[in-house]
Amino acid sequence: MDFIVEKKSLDSAMKQLLHGRKENPADLVEITAEDSIVTLAATGTEAQVAAQCESGGRVRISVADLAKLRKISSTYKAGPMRVRIQEGRIRFQNTSFSPITYETGNTHKLIDIPADSGLMDLVALPAIYSEEEIADSGLREKVAVAKKQVDNLVLGTASELSNFGISTQEVSQMVQERINERVEVNRRILRPVADPSHVAPGLRQNSKSSENGEMTMNEDQMRAELERLRAENAQLKNKKRDGLSLKVSDKGAVSLYGMGRFPVTLYKEQWLRILAAAPEIEKFIQENDSKLKTKE
Numbered sequence: 001m002d003f004i005v006e007k008k009s010l011d012s013a014m015k016q017l018l019h020g021r022k023e024n025p026a027d028l029v030e031i032t033a034e035d036s037i038v039t040l041a042a043t044g045t046e047a048q049v050a051a052q053c054e055s056g057g058r059v060r061i062s063v064a065d066l067a068k069l070r071k072i073s074s075t076y077k078a079g080p081m082r083v084r085i086q087e088g089r090i091r092f093q094n095t096s097f098s099p100i101t102y103e104t105g106n107t108h109k110l111i112d113i114p115a116d117s118g119l120m121d122l123v124a125l126p127a128i129y130s131e132e133e134i135a136d137s138g139l140r141e142k143v144a145v146a147k148k149q150v151d152n153l154v155l156g157t158a159s160e161l162s163n164f165g166i167s168t169q170e171v172s173q174m175v176q177e178r179i180n181e182r183v184e185v186n187r188r189i190l191r192p193v194a195d196p197s198h199v200a201p202g203l204r205q206n207s208k209s210s211e212n213g214e215m216t217m218n219e220d221q222m223r224a225e226l227e228r229l230r231a232e233n234a235q236l237k238n239k240k241r242d243g244l245s246l247k248v249s250d251k252g253a254v255s256l257y258g259m260g261r262f263p264v265t266l267y268k269e270q271w272l273r274i275l276a277a278a279p280e281i282e283k284f285i286q287e288n289d290s291k292l293k294t295k296e
Contacts, residue, residue: 001033001085002054007078013040013047014070018063025064028101028138031085032058040066043137044113059085062101072097111137113190122146124182128191150175 017029017040032039038051042063061069072092073081084091088102111129113121123146125134134140154175158168244258254271255263266274274281285292 001031001057001059002082003033003038003051004054004080004082005038005049005051007073007076007081009049010038010081010083011070011073013038013049014066014073016040016047017042017045018067018070019045021063022067025062025067026101026138027063028060028103029063029066030058030060032056043111043139044117057085058104060101060103061085061090061099065090065099065101068097068099111139111190113186119146119150120179120182121186123150123179124186127180127183128187150179 021027021042027042030039030041032041033051033053033056035056036050036053038049038053040047040049069090069092072095075095076093081093082091088098089096090099111125111133113125122139122143125139125143129137131140134143154172155168158166158171161171244256247255247257247263249255249265253265253267255265257263
């Protein structure tokens with residue numbers, strides 16, 4: 001692979017790919033040079049740069065290697081730069097180094113899910129992709145860790161609910177049903193098929209059919225779906241951080257979840273009385289702080 005590219009454009013693309021990935025230096029970055037375009041892609045992120053490609057190809061290096069390439073680039077002034085990646089070496093102008101990870105040949109396309117995908121998205125992948133495809137995308141360890149976390153959560157939840165006669169098998173079944181729902185959603189986004197019923201709402205009109213009959217989303221549609229997933233994941237993370245949620249109980253009361261094992265349930269007039277007395281309650285807590293205990 002041999003191409004000439006504007007340093008500013010390449011720096012911008014590398015910055016985009018490295019954003020939020022410093023904690024995962026072993027993650028893979030795919031670099032493709034074809035015609036007059038160089039594409040840098042990682043899980044959930046892709047950037048394209050106009051280039052003069054002397055010879056094309058596709059290689060994969062690690063995030064740590066891309067960070068090193070960006071550091072080398074920072075030592076050069078603006079202008080056109082020549083990049084050559086071949087035989088296990090990366091050369092940027094007159095500087096070269098051997099990457100930690102170097103893969104080339106017939107590798108699968110990287111699985112294009114958001115970099116900050118949650119547990120449900122990760123444990124759903126084995127139902128959509130083969131083990132080889134997951135491994136080629138550098139997601140094998142992440143999927144395994146996610147599965148272990150889900151298993152631990154199931155066991156922990158089942159233990160807490162055992163007093164209500166709810167078994168581990170029942171909890172596991174409920175979780176699996178949610179995973180199956182996530183599989184269907186992600187399959188429509190990541191591997192859409194010809195059957196219109198499998199195409200996400202709002203995408204049916206503009207989807208295109210490939211030669212093998214599969215439905216493919218254009219770039220704008222895919223980007224919109226990925227942004228939706230990122231927003232959904234961020235919302236779920238915020239809910240988890242806040243730890244509190246409200247629901248209307250079967251008897252029409254307000255239940256506050258997140259204070260302990262069981263919700264705090266009061267009728268609306270009771271909550272309003274408590275809220276009205278909030279300053280008095282806060283003052284009482286401050287005055288008796290030395291006598292009060294904190295729940296671990």
